[in-house]
Structures are given as structure tokens and as C-alpha cells.
Amino acid sequence: MYINQFTATTLRSLDFITLNPNKHINIILGKNNAGKTTVLEGIFYASSLKSFKSVPSASLVATNSDNLKILINYSKISENTAISIEKSLKSPIIKKINGERVSTKQLLEALPVLALNFGSSNIITGSSEDRRLLLDWGSFHVEHTYLDLYKDYNKSVKQRNSLLKKNELTNIDYWTDVVSELGSKINTIRKAYFNELNCVFDSIKDEMQNLLPNIYADIKQSKISYNQGWPDDLSLKESLKNSLNKDMVLKHTTSGPHRADIFFSAGPGDLKNISSMSTQIISSLLVIMSQARVFHVKHKHSPIILIDDLFFGIDDKNLQLVINLLKSSKAQCFITAPDLYRDKLIDFIGNDNVQMYMFDNNKLVDINNDKQ
Numbered sequence: 001m002y003i004n005q006f007t008a009t010t011l012r013s014l015d016f017i018t019l020n021p022n023k024h025i026n027i028i029l030g031k032n033n034a035g036k037t038t039v040l041e042g043i044f045y046a047s048s049l050k051s052f053k054s055v056p057s058a059s060l061v062a063t064n065s066d067n068l069k070i071l072i073n074y075s076k077i078s079e080n081t082a083i084s085i086e087k088s089l090k091s092p093i094i095k096k097i098n099g100e101r102v103s104t105k106q107l108l109e110a111l112p113v114l115a116l117n118f119g120s121s122n123i124i125t126g127s128s129e130d131r132r133l134l135l136d137w138g139s140f141h142v143e144h145t146y147l148d149l150y151k152d153y154n155k156s157v158k159q160r161n162s163l164l165k166k167n168e169l170t171n172i173d174y175w176t177d178v179v180s181e182l183g184s185k186i187n188t189i190r191k192a193y194f195n196e197l198n199c200v201f202d203s204i205k206d207e208m209q210n211l212l213p214n215i216y217a218d219i220k221q222s223k224i225s226y227n228q229g230w231p232d233d234l235s236l237k238e239s240l241k242n243s244l245n246k247d248m249v250l251k252h253t254t255s256g257p258h259r260a261d262i263f264f265s266a267g268p269g270d271l272k273n274i275s276s277m278s279t280q281i282i283s284s285l286l287v288i289m290s291q292a293r294v295f296h297v298k299h300k301h302s303p304i305i306l307i308d309d310l311f312f313g314i315d316d317k318n319l320q321l322v323i324n325l326l327k328s329s330k331a332q333c334f335i336t337a338p339d340l341y342r343d344k345l346i347d348f349i350g351n352d353n354v355q356m357y358m359f360d361n362n363k364l365v366d367i368n369n370d371k372q
Helices: 036-048 104-110 128-142 146-166 172-211 236-242 244-250 277-299 316-327 339-349
Strands: 002-011 014-019 025-030 067-076 079-088 094-097 113-117 222-227 261-266 304-308 333-338 354-360 363-366
Touching (some): 002 036, 014 036, 025 339, 036 113, 036 333, 146 172, 172 222, 172 277, 172 316, 277 304, 316 339, 333 339, 339 354
Antiparallel strands (some): 002 014, 002 067, 067 079, 079 094, 222 261, 354 363
16 A cells, blocks of 8 residues: 555645655654654644544644545555545534545545654653554554443443442442453454564564674564553452442542553663663654554555654654665554654665655655756
8 A cells, every 4th residue: 555645734844845756765844843743743744634643623723724634545465546635624524535424434444644752752651541542553454343341341431440430339240241342352452463463573673683794782672562552360240349449449440451551671671771862762662663564464455564764763863764664564654753864765765666855945856857
């Protein structure tokens, strides 16, 4: 899968922008606040009706306007598709695929997009909620019924929490059973997905070692593990019953998939505490690449990958490693970087399957012709 054209009007500070990207790697350069991240947000919004920056979607609309329009044309295997989004501050969002109105779920299915934002955090140092979102994204694209199951589970947890806050225990057993049943189904899907992800993660690590044997030791030893959100030796129902007194004191449900997490380690230590920023970035990228490969195996095409501020905190020693890793993927990638990386990237990348753009006076300019 790859985007052929991206067009947006009144997207944040960009009155109008159009982009005809490369099928593989696209790097967008520019100064701070030039609009680099905004392009990525526009692509992500067209796939999910959200920003990957955890800000209200209304903030994507330019301050001098009350509506936003995004059009994406993309190809999947031999099929061409058009997605259009019209967001008004005064009326509901209009979302269409090939001219027909669709649901948010249909939009998510149609344009799978993975996003990483390194400017503020990475997967390892970010919140457990961010890591659960990775599990949820993968689980949804393995089993589309997961989304409805996930929504029903969250509703049941809210109902149970409401009783705990009011100290009303008359119906607590009923909602405990509902949370247990739905949560166990979610965990089964997540665990199966994580097992696939973990196998691919190790496989890509091995490929990296073969290509670049001098990578950091903690990259070679890095592992990911899954915490389901309650003790492994208990069923969710048992855990919920055992923690009832604790839940009554804290006024919320302390066991379940909403407490799940992915842990990163290297040897006996937590990768969050023992590794450099470069190592954390590469390990985070490994997870995203693993997700893309798992997706490709199932669907026979790759998701779109968005990476904001990829080179934030990364040293020169590992820049080539990151570039090689991205170039080895089958996915279309959109990457932002400060303009000061231009010459360095040109030296590392060359001309094969890479398109470079530069923001100049609020306009996106193709600079590939400048590379010599």
C-alpha cells in the first residue's frame, strides 16, 4: 500500500498543500514550526480522525478557518482508492471512501497507519497507554471485531468503577463478571498478536546484526515481554475478586487489559533506565517495523509509517543504522527531520527509493533534483 497524493486545505498553518510522494521513503525537512509534523498529522487524521500528538482534533483546523479538508489517493495491490475528510467546527465530520460515506471503523480498516513521535517521547519512555495502543492497533488489524469488543470492555469497566466510587456493591458481581468475560477475550487476541510480534522483533534484530555487527550490545540483547494487566497465575475473574477490597479503597478497577503493558529489557535491566537515547529510538523503531511486517504477512501489503522527529536525540554513529533499517522495509514511510540534517542525509541516503522535501516559506519543495 502507498499514498499517491495527499492534499489538504486549512490544515493548521498550511492554507493549502499537495504532495505526490515516493512509494518508499519520504523525508520532510524544515525549521521548527515550518509545518513538517502537520503533514504527518494530516495523513494520520485521514486514517483515524485523531492526531497522534494527543491533542484535540479541532486544533488541526487553521485558526483563520472553521473547516478542514483532506484528500488522499492511495493504491493497495492493484486497487486505487480515494479518501476524503471534511471537518467543520460547526457540523459533524464527513468521511468518504470513493465518494461513499463510511464509518470510522471502515476508515481505520481502509488506511492502516502507524505513527511514532520522537520529539516528545518514545515507546520505551512513553506512557503504558501508548504501548497499549500499539497492541490495540495490531489486534484490530488481525481481528476487526476487536474494536467493538474493546469499546464494550471500556464501558463495562466504567460501570464497575462507577459502583466503586459510590460504594454501591449491589451489582458489583454482575459487572465483575462482564469485565472478566470481555477482558479475557481481549487478552486472548492481544496475547496471540504479541506472540507474533515478538517472533518478528527477534527476527529483525538478527537481520540487523548480520548487516551491522557493531550495533550496541543492548540492542542485540533487547527483548520485549507482555504484561496482561493481572497476575499470570490467576484468571481475570479470580484477580478481580481478589482485588475487590483494594478497588473499593482506590475507587477504580486495578486488574484487567486496561492495565496491560509491554516491557523492554536488555539482560537483567530495564531498557528505559540503562540505555542511551539512540538505543531507545532504535528499539522503538524495531517494534514499529515488526508491526508492519506482521501486518504485511496477514494482508499481503504494508501499512503507512509516519515518524516524527526521528533523529531527535540520535547520534551520528547510529544514523546509518536507522536509515538502513527503514530502507529494508517494504512500507511507505514519511519522516520529518530538522533542515540541518539535509547534507548529512544526502550523504547517507543517496538517490535510491528516497524522496526529500524542504519547507520554504510555507511551501513544500521537492529537493531531490538538488542532490548531486
